Amino acid sequence: MKNLAQRLDERRRQSLYRFRRIADSPQQPLMRIDGREVIGFCSNDYLGLANHPDIIAAFKRAADAFGVGSGAAHLINGHSRYHHQLEEALAEFVGYPRALLFSTGYMANVGIVQALLEPGDAVFADRLDHASLLDGALLSRARLQRYPHGDVTALEAKLAASRAADRLVMTDGVFSMDGDIAPLPALAALARRHDAWLMVDDAHGIGVLGEGGRGSLSRFGLGQGDVPILMATLGKAFGVAGAFVAGDETLIEYLIQSARSYIYTTAMPPAIAAATLASLDIVRRADDRRQRLRENIAAFRAGVAALNLPLLDSETAIQGIVVGDNAAATRLSEALFDAGFLVTAIRPPTVPEGTARLRLTLSAAHTAEQIERLLDALARLASPTDAP
Numbered sequence: 342m343k344n345l346a347q348r349l350d351e352r353r354r355q356s357l358y359r360f361r362r363i364a365d366s367p368q369q370p371l372m373r374i375d376g377r378e379v380i381g382f383c384s385n386d387y388l389g390l391a392n393h394p395d396i397i398a399a400f401k402r403a404a405d406a407f408g409v410g411s412g413a414a415h416l417i418n419g420h421s422r423y424h425h426q427l428e429e430a431l432a433e434f435v436g437y438p439r440a441l442l443f444s445t446g447y448m449a450n451v452g453i454v455q456a457l458l459e460p461g462d463a464v465f466a467d468r469l470d471h472a473s474l475l476d477g478a479l480l481s482r483a484r485l486q487r488y489p490h491g492d493v494t495a496l497e498a499k500l501a502a503s504r505a506a507d508r509l510v511m512t513d514g515v516f517s518m519d520g521d522i523a524p525l526p527a528l529a530a531l532a533r534r535h536d537a538w539l540m541v542d543d544a545h546g547i548g549v550l551g552e553g554g555r556g557s558l559s560r561f562g563l564g565q566g567d568v569p570i571l572m573a574t575l576g577k578a579f580g581v582a583g584a585f586v587a588g589d590e591t592l593i594e595y596l597i598q599s600a601r602s603y604i605y606t607t608a609m610p611p612a613i614a615a616a617t618l619a620s621l622d623i624v625r626r627a628d629d630r631r632q633r634l635r636e637n638i639a640a641f642r643a644g645v646a647a648l649n650l651p652l653l654d655s656e657t658a659i660q661g662i663v664v665g666d667n668a669a670a671t672r673l674s675e676a677l678f679d680a681g682f683l684v685t686a687i688r689p690p691t692v693p694e695g696t697a698r699l700r701l702t703l704s705a706a707h708t709a710e711q712i713e714r715l716l717d718a719l720a721r722l723a724s725p726t727d728a729p
């Protein structure tokens with residue numbers, strides 16, 4: 342038997358131990374966590390919708406009408422009117438013929454990739470792709486080939502050399518730890534040229550980027566013809582839970598028949614789907630929130646630049662200050678917590694060795710004053726010695 346206690350000790354020594362803080366308030370900038378009032382800069386609730394009264398009301402109405410549990414998988418009798426309506430509304434929103442709901446983004450990615458690929462196929466993943474995409478690739482037992490982050494030339498060489506039966510290129514739209522946007526037009530052109538599928542995981546782009554919040558594809562003017570498989574999650578900017586994949590009729594029907602994480606699991610509660618419909622209504626009309634978010638990002642970046650801290654290049658709500666050393670990143674996060682700010686330190690294996698960082702996320706719900714206070718705290722606590 343492996344010595345688990347020893348492995349835990351090892352993690353503690355490397356400053357890699359992870360623990361949970363307990364929240365006693367809804368998701369919003371000002372939170373009560375571990376008994377303290379703090380301003381959070383780590384939620385993915387980019388538009389401030391997780392605690393929106395209209396979405397809460399829709400959730401309650403649906404719970405009164407349909408109860409709580411969905412009772413069974415979608416293919417048994419768990420597929421409610423709300424789930425179905427949400428799929429139709431999401432497909433229409435992103436401009437694809439069909440959409441299919443999954444209970445979580447993790448399950449969606451694992452299910453999609455595993456269903457589409459088999460041994461003898463090849464899958465090409467950006468180095469910084471989300472873990473759930475990689476897990477799907479491993480489960481499919483197709484040949485996994487990772488290319489350097491955003492490196493279209495390296496990907497092209499790998500595609501050209503591949504003799505696999507089917508090829509899938511998969512990428513985050515917005516990279517979850519760095520906040521930069523994938524070179525989607527170049528990836529789409531490459532996938533077309535090499536007769537490969539292209540799948541984009543837009544967990545951090547949907548609701549936030551593009552026209553009406555339609556996501557990373559819309560930001561570049563791309564659509565279904567360029568990206569045949571679009572996946573996005575509903576627990577971030579949408580402020581609810583779950584995920585969906587959008588594609589053509591054949592793709593969606595195939596996934597319904599074969600995505601194991603879709604078939605062998607209980608459908609999400611119908612009230613979640615109803616709440617997400619309400620959220621979608623707000624997201625479509627949330628240009629004011631998206632504008633506030635952009636202003637908050639700009640204010641934060643200008644402030645950090647003035648402090649000379651190593652800020653990653655990102656125009657999105659995800660902002661990284663690279664510290665390098667695991668222990669130093671943890672210390673800085675703890676010092677910020679003591680000063681009243683919740684900012685998580687992200688360490689390997691979530692990010693590459695030697696790039697431990699503060700990962701900050703901004704929301705439309707943050708006030709200018711909250712951002713200023715964070716910048717003041719960073720000026721006091723993040724010494725240049727923390728730079729790599």
Ligand SMILES: *Cc1c(COP(=O)(O)O)cnc(C)c1O
Binds near residue numbers: 542575583584
């Ligand atoms: C959060 C996230 C997921 C997982 O979605 P969940 O709904 O939280 O399971 C998948 N991909 C990316 C890029 C993510 O950031």
